[in-house]
Amino acid sequence: MINASGGTRQGHYMEGVKAMTNEGDLVHDAWLNAVARDGARQPVGLLGALSEADTIRRLELPVHTMLPVVLRQLLLPVMIDALGAPRTRQEWGERFHRGRFTHDERDRLASYLGTRRYGARFRLFDAERPFAQVAGLKSLNGETKTAAQLVPSVASGNNVPLFSALSEADELLLTPGDAVLWLLHVHCWDTASIKTGAVGDPQAKNGKTTGNPTGPLGQFGVVVPTGETLYETLLLNTPILPDGLEPGDRPQWAWDERPAGLGCKSPAEAAWSERPATGLLDLLTFQARRIRLIACETEQGLRVHRVIVSAGDRLAQTPEVEPHTAWQHTAKPKKGQPHRRPRRHTSGRAAWQGLGTLLAMTLPVQSDGPYTSLLLRQIGDLQGSGVLSGQYRLGVETSGLEYGTQSAVVENAIGDDLPLPVKALLAQDDWLREALLECVAQADQVARALDGLNNDLRRAAGGDPLHRDKGSRPSAQFLHSLDGTMRRLLVGLRTVGEGDEELLERAQLAWEQSVQIAADREAGLLLAAAPPRAVVGRTVKNGDKEFVYRSGKAIGVFRTRLADILPRAAEERRVEREEAAVA
Structure with a gap:
């Protein structure tokens, strides 16, 4: 037919x-x-x-x-x-x-x-x-x-x-x-x-x-x-x-x-x-x-x-x-x-x-x-x-x-x-909501810090930073790597009660430590990919000001930012260092 x-x-x-x-x-x-x-x-x-x-x-x-x-x-x-x-x-x-x-x-x-x-x-x-x-x-x-x-x-x-x-x-x-x-x-x-x-x-x-x-x-x-x-x-x-x-x-x-x-x-x-x-x-x-x-x-x-x-x-x-x-x-x-x-x-x-x-x-x-x-x-x-x-x-x-x-x-x-x-x-009770939003904000801030590190390393090697809407960014891989961690955190927090401030604090510390590990891993990959000339770096003039970009300086700035974004993990590491020094 x-x-x-x-x-x-x-x-x-x-x-x-x-x-x-x-x-x-x-x-x-x-x-x-x-x-x-x-x-x-x-x-x-x-x-x-x-x-x-x-x-x-x-x-x-x-x-x-x-x-x-x-x-x-x-x-x-x-x-x-x-x-x-x-x-x-x-x-x-x-x-x-x-x-x-x-x-x-x-x-x-x-x-x-x-x-x-x-x-x-x-x-x-x-x-x-x-x-x-x-x-x-x-x-x-x-x-x-x-x-x-x-x-x-x-x-x-x-x-x-x-x-x-x-x-x-x-x-x-x-x-x-x-x-x-x-x-x-x-x-x-x-x-x-x-x-x-x-x-x-x-x-x-x-x-x-x-x-x-x-x-x-x-x-x-x-x-x-x-x-x-x-x-x-x-x-x-x-x-x-x-x-x-x-x-x-x-x-x-x-x-x-x-x-x-x-x-x-x-x-x-x-x-x-x-x-x-x-x-x-x-x-x-x-x-x-x-x-x-x-x-x-x-x-x-x-x-x-x-x-x-x-x-x-x-x-x-x-x-x-x-x-x-x-x-x-x-x-x-x-x-x-x-x-x-x-x-x-x-x-x-x-x-x-x-x-x-x-x-x-x-x-x-x-x-x-x-x-x-x-x-x-x-x-x-x-x-x-x-x-x-x-x-x-x-x-x-x-x-x-x-x-x-x-x-x-x-x-x-x-x-x-x-x-x-x-x-x-x-x-009426936003204590848990604020904790969750803090975790999300930390992931976003660390992601932006990683992109900043990537741009600084590119400048140190003689290149230009990535345009906002072009290129592959380390933040994307970093956030993807946190997906399972965040979902486990959300599942665990389903059972948190109002009197469980200590449990919530431990959960946030564990989250920050996971973020720290993932961020260090991505930063290490960026640093390893930087060419040798990034160690010496270069000086860039912008008007009357001069900016020095070197890989060592870039990673130092990144770690300082990381400590500010993840204060619990930073404090835990400080205590561990002090205890190790006493021992």
């Missing part, structure tokens, strides 16, 4: 045939890979993932940016809409400490996802209402594109990853399970490239739509708190809503239940609008694109091989009820600008290097600065009120995409996970 791009292939193309298959039932088909608490891997459907969430440690997903996609577009809105959001800390705590859904809650989830309610709307290939798609969507030029358009790591159009195993000429076949994951990933993270103009979209011009923003998650750095089970992760990502959900707030699969006065376009039609989110459920399931998956029958079963991706709803701005971002607060913004804007993650930096933002529990009203996410503030509040233990083993996953060339291509993916002491989130 003739495919959508004019070629031929074996198999039967299944466009728009309602009775083509029973595959693509997201509620019951086992398409999500779950890792149980004992480490066993078991595929589950949407209902199974929710009902058995207490037995699942985590979901095994293809990329780091996929966790917030599955939480926001599926698990959280189904749970919140079916069971309601907790209205008080006490209600949240009762759910959390129970550790699982009750029989009644499981029945309500099953009923919500049953055929009498929304179950039929979770079918990927339904002819009339395919999940998160527009049935019968057609491009103005009548063409479709390869399924690679859904996957940022595969070459497609202007997005040409350096290490892609496939070229745009290769056909990518996605299983129904993979297809729905990447479908939802596009709604959340898609690039801002020109989109295919769709039949029925009055804003399409010349066969295309321009001016598209990235998907909503692409506009900030995502911060997701995680627990020891999927059930705990769901609760940790559920905001407490004292007044309940906003009137008329519905998820995308129940768009027809939204009041007409809200002015929302149907996500099941080609037309779209720029608008604010009407509430939490709308925000979590925001349909930033209009998409149609096109499947074919192969020897391996049903596969998605072609797609249409057109412009979708544009979020007017990230609302302050957005639960998964930290904020940059500006005390005196420019006219028309908000006081708070979402913060992005910095490429090349580990999550622990951004602890200053994650632990910023108070709003800097009189000055500019970071303010942590709504969910981390809520966790700190729950710990402060005794609902959540200070020794709870909290994790945080950060993710983001770095876009290039007018945000039309993906240049880099950012992803990390971090153990986080819950006590550090308690705004």
